[in-house]
Amino acid sequence: MDKNFCPALFVPKVLDWGIEDHKGKPTEKVRETRDEIERKKKEMAEVIGKEKMNS
Numbered sequence: 116m117d118k119n120f121c122p123a124l125f126v127p128k129v130l131d132w133g134i135e136d137h138k139g140k141p142t143e144k145v146r147e148t149r150d151e152i153e154r155k156k157k158e159m160a161e162v163i164g165k166e167k168m169n170s
Contacts, residue, residue, distance in 0.1 A: 130159070 123129045132155050137145045 132152075134148060134151060137148045140148075
């Protein structure tokens with residue numbers, strides 16, 4: 116696959132969470148990033164669940 120290929124071009128709705136790249140950061144910062152991703156995943160799952168219940 117071409118390394119410049121962006122599959123997001125074919126996805127109807129892309130969420131950009133603006134999460135900082137943790138490359139070269141201390142372990143604690145990487146853990147904070149991990150926890151932020153986990154929170155955002157849970158929030159997204161709740162929204163999707165509510166949308167399905169209302170449809």
